[in-house]
Amino acid sequence: MPRVKSRDALEELIGEIVAKRDLNKPCITLCSGTACHATGSDSVADAIVEELDKQGLTEEVGFRRTGCHGFCEQGPIVVIYPEAICYLNVTPDDAPEIISKTIKETGIIDRLLYTDPSTGERIVHEHEIPFYKHQSRLVFGDNLRIDPTNIKDYLALGGYRALARVLHELTPEEVLEEVKRANLRGRGGGGFPAGMKWESTRNAPGEPKYVIVNCDEGDPGAYMDRSIMEGNPHRVLEGLTICAYAIGARHGFVYVRQEYPLAVKNLGIALEQAREYGFLGTDILGSGFEFDVKVHRGAGAFVSGESSALMNAIEGKVGEPRPKYVHTSEAGIWDKPSNLNNVETLANVPLIIEKGADWFGSIGTEGSKGTKIFSLVGTVNNTGLVEVPMGTTLRDIIYKIGGGIRGGKRFKGVQTGGPSGGIIPVQYLDLPVDFDELTKLGSMMGSGGMIVIDEDTCIVDLARYFVDFLCDESCGKCVPCREGLKRMREILEDIVAGRGKEGDIELLEEIAVVMKKASLCALGTTAANPALSTIRYFRDEYDAHIKEKRCPALVCKDLISYYIEPEACIACLKCLKNCPEGAIEGEKRVIHVIEQSKCVKCGICYDVCPPKVGAVKKISGKPVPPSLPEAERAIRKGKKKGGGSD
Amino acid sequence: MVEIDMKVKMKRVDEIIERYKGEEGVLIQLLLDIQSEFNWIPHGVIARISEKMRIPTSQIYRIASFYKAMSLNPVGRHIVQVCMGTACQVRGAPKILDRLEANLKIKEGGTTPDMRFSLKRVNCLGCCAMGPVIEVDGTYHGKVTSAMVQEILEKYE
Numbered sequence: 001m002p003r004v005k006s007r008d009a010l011e012e013l014i015g016e017i018v019a020k021r022d023l024n025k026p027c028i029t030l031c032s033g034t035a036c037h038a039t040g041s042d043s044v045a046d047a048i049v050e051e052l053d054k055q056g057l058t059e060e061v062g063f064r065r066t067g068c069h070g071f072c073e074q075g076p077i078v079v080i081y082p083e084a085i086c087y088l089n090v091t092p093d094d095a096p097e098i099i100s101k102t103i104k105e106t107g108i109i110d111r112l113l114y115t116d117p118s119t120g121e122r123i124v125h126e127h128e129i130p131f132y133k134h135q136s137r138l139v140f141g142d143n144l145r146i147d148p149t150n151i152k153d154y155l156a157l158g159g160y161r162a163l164a165r166v167l168h169e170l171t172p173e174e175v176l177e178e179v180k181r182a183n184l185r186g187r188g189g190g191g192f193p194a195g196m197k198w199e200s201t202r203n204a205p206g207e208p209k210y211v212i213v214n215c216d217e218g219d220p221g222a223y224m225d226r227s228i229m230e231g232n233p234h235r236v237l238e239g240l241t242i243c244a245y246a247i248g249a250r251h252g253f254v255y256v257r258q259e260y261p262l263a264v265k266n267l268g269i270a271l272e273q274a275r276e277y278g279f280l281g282t283d284i285l286g287s288g289f290e291f292d293v294k295v296h297r298g299a300g301a302f303v304s305g306e307s308s309a310l311m312n313a314i315e316g317k318v319g320e321p322r323p324k325y326v327h328t329s330e331a332g333i334w335d336k337p338s339n340l341n342n343v344e345t346l347a348n349v350p351l352i353i354e355k356g357a358d359w360f361g362s363i364g365t366e367g368s369k370g371t372k373i374f375s376l377v378g379t380v381n382n383t384g385l386v387e388v389p390m391g392t393t394l395r396d397i398i399y400k401i402g403g404g405i406r407g408g409k410r411f412k413g414v415q416t417g418g419p420s421g422g423i424i425p426v427q428y429l430d431l432p433v434d435f436d437e438l439t440k441l442g443s444m445m446g447s448g449g450m451i452v453i454d455e456d457t458c459i460v461d462l463a464r465y466f467v468d469f470l471c472d473e474s475c476g477k478c479v480p481c482r483e484g485l486k487r488m489r490e491i492l493e494d495i496v497a498g499r500g501k502e503g504d505i506e507l508l509e510e511i512a513v514v515m516k517k518a519s520l521c522a523l524g525t526t527a528a529n530p531a532l533s534t535i536r537y538f539r540d541e542y543d544a545h546i547k548e549k550r551c552p553a554l555v556c557k558d559l560i561s562y563y564i565e566p567e568a569c570i571a572c573l574k575c576l577k578n579c580p581e582g583a584i585e586g587e588k589r590v591i592h593v594i595e596q597s598k599c600v601k602c603g604i605c606y607d608v609c610p611p612k613v614g615a616v617k618k619i620s621g622k623p624v625p626p627s628l629p630e631a632e633r634a635i636r637k638g639k640k641k642g643g644g645s646d
Numbered sequence: 647m648v649e650i651d652m653k654v655k656m657k658r659v660d661e662i663i664e665r666y667k668g669e670e671g672v673l674i675q676l677l678l679d680i681q682s683e684f685n686w687i688p689h690g691v692i693a694r695i696s697e698k699m700r701i702p703t704s705q706i707y708r709i710a711s712f713y714k715a716m717s718l719n720p721v722g723r724h725i726v727q728v729c730m731g732t733a734c735q736v737r738g739a740p741k742i743l744d745r746l747e748a749n750l751k752i753k754e755g756g757t758t759p760d761m762r763f764s765l766k767r768v769n770c771l772g773c774c775a776m777g778p779v780i781e782v783d784g785t786y787h788g789k790v791t792s793a794m795v796q797e798i799l800e801k802y803e
């Protein structure tokens with residue numbers, strides 16, 4: 001393919017690609033994000049290709065492997081166009097039937113359709129499934145239609161048009177103005193206005209200038225940046241190139257973590273194709289503008305996602321933060337003005353250029369414009385990636401889209417903002433989610449992780465988990481963060497182990513104040529959030545652990561015991577056989593008993609006890625009842641057993 | 647035999663170094679390539695990089711010990727990574743880790759004496775919707791339960 005040398009040539013190319021595509025030709029798409037790799041998307045792909053070949057349909061039917069569709073709970077997902085028939089949880093064995101029935105005879109295979117759990121109704125089309133219906137997928141939507149390794153798919157949807165417009169129609173100042181007017185705020189954590197950051201980098205003295213994409217995504221529980229990078233890398237590159245033009249940079253970096261091999265791979269392919277077509281390199285689209293991008297793989301350190309640390313890493317140094325009084329927009333990589341943006345932030349840029357700041361500003365809330373992609377995970381029914389306008393309520397996200405809490409459990413809270421965010425309790429379910437509202441509640445937007453927790457999660461243990469995470473990830477350079485986190489971890493470990501004492505909570509709060517004031521980077525200044533927000537909303541759980549040595553969620557190992565209820569036990573041997581420690585005693589027709597001294601509380605007995613029986617119980621805060629005398633443990637034939645209750 | 651092995655290995659190392667020669671700020675990328683090639687970073691290799699790239703060994707050790715993705719100890723034939731990210735955490739990851747530790751009789755970070763398995767905890771594998779997730783040699787296993795652990799391990803000789 002020769003380089004595209006002008007705006008007209010781009011239009012011509014797009015026209016050609018679109019003209020060659022017959023929208024009525026059946027096309028099978030299969031999502032192939034990482035989550036679906038985990039559920040066997042590769043073997044489904046092989047089966048479909050083989051079957052198309054067998055039935056002699058390779059020519060007449062298109063087949064495309066796309067990026068993540070977001071509904072990862074139900075993957076692998078097959079969508080058949082033009083009707084957009086959506087099949088979920090597809091296995092290789094389904095391939096022959098999909099082709100002979102749906103492709104050849106336009107028949108629907110009922111068992112592969114989505115079933116509405118509340119009404120039992122089956123839903124045929126993708127956009128009618130509640131998970132998708134209530135979203136507005138402005139940034140993420142194209143993932144469904146693009147094979148990320150084929151630039152033509154991106155071009156067919158009008159890709160690189162925004163870049164062409166910028167290069168040929170707008171001055172860098174005008175681009176800045178547009179992005180500022182759109183009030184695009186950073187999606188990577190801080191919510192800082194992108195236009196302002198671009199402007200300060202542009203105005204900072206020093207050459208060359210650098211632009212960088214942050215695809216480190218160290219926030220555990222969040223994977224939207226990965227899914228965009230894997231599924232639609234050209235969109236990020238287009239956004240980055242526009243940013244480079246506005247700032248006056250000729251060199252860019254993509255910082256992507258090594259743990260995301262598919263993202264690294266697809267990005268590499270995209271870069272090659274973009275260079276080949278002349279969307280990167282010298283004289284881009286005949287405008288005289290020159291820009292190219294290098295990939296830097298991150299090596300697995302949470303703190304390296306912080307802007308100054310990330311720039312250190314790009315220089316080949318240890319990825320530790322620098323003191324914040326030097327702004328990276330003035331002195332970043334090799335002390336040159338550098339602009340860092342998150343993947344999702346940049347993926348919004350082509351959209352703003354194409355549709356205008358006014359349009360963008362019409363979506364969202366007063367202070368937060370546009371949409372946000374959330375990684376809706378944890379104990380919710382429909383886990384996956386969810387894109388909604390800023391200001392959508394938590395209730396809509398968790399119940400309308402997420403389908404509520406799994407297993408009919410009680411909703412307890414939702415954790416947002418990553419490890420240094422906070423937990424929002426049930427009374428704020430009707431809160432419109434945007435940058436400012438979350439901050440008011442002591443949490444934050446972060447990069448968009450939304451981890452739903454139910455009654456089976458212990459809040460104190462979760463706070464301990466975050467503090468432990470941050471303690472491990474603290475680079476240790478500054479004392480408040482390094483020592484403060486260690487002390488906090490000790491205190492929380494004591495509380496969950498039943499060694500908590502009066503005054504612990506106050507001590508945690510005191511440490512938090514110092515860390516907030518005196519830490520070097522945002523990791524330290526926000527590290528106390530998980531403890532503070534849980535104390536604020538769930539103090540009674542702390543008190544139960546400290547004063548009563550009781551874990552209300554029945555999680556903390558040192559505070560719970562497993563116990564088999566003799567009235568419910570049917571002596572089925574299941575728990576006994578599965579117990580790895582041989583701690584369960586009994587035999588057929590003899591009620592089982594856990595020997596408490598041998599029990600390691602792994603919970604396997606609890607998991608394998610048939611739900612109807614439910615004889616294995618967890619108890620906390622009270623002693624285990626004495627076991628029945630030997631003589632009373634025999635179950636006589638014909639004796640009616642009472643079923644277990646929960 | 648060992649001698650030849652060493653030679654082949656150093657030849658690979660030299661090839662990897664060659665990719666980066668003369669560029670600035672490439673040490674992390676180079677070490678990541680070494681890590682993917684051998685699954686760990688042997689001391690002899692560090693000396694070689696130091697010599698060829700003219701970087702002090704202390705600086706190389708500093709980087710290799712800072713990053714989670716790099717290992718300075720030999721690892722087993724199969725690497726089991728347990729996700730301890732938040733999404734997996736609230737869906738029972740700690741129990742899975744406990745079970746792996748008990749079945750393999752090693753702690754996380756360790757390697758079994760027969761060099762069959764190394765066990766690592768990681769912060770997020772990016773398949774949060776499938777939690778709890780473990781990854782063995784690049785293959786992801788989602789929605790793992792304690793009872794499934796042994797079955798998964800048995801697939802790897």
Ligand SMILES: Cc1cc2nc3c(=O)[nH]c(=O)nc-3n(C[C@H](O)[C@H](O)[C@H](O)COP(=O)(O)O)c2cc1C
Binds near residue numbers: 302307341342523
């Ligand atoms: C400890 C720490 C870790 C961070 N990790 C990430 C990350 O993984 N991805 C990201 O985009 N931003 C991360 N950030 C935020 C970045 O410092 C930076 O603000 C952001 O990438 C800027 O992009 P934005 O303005 O487009 O959001 C992190 C910040 C801190 C303090």
Ligand code: FES
Binds near residue numbers: 733769770773
């Ligand atoms: S939290 Fe386990 S894969 Fe993300």
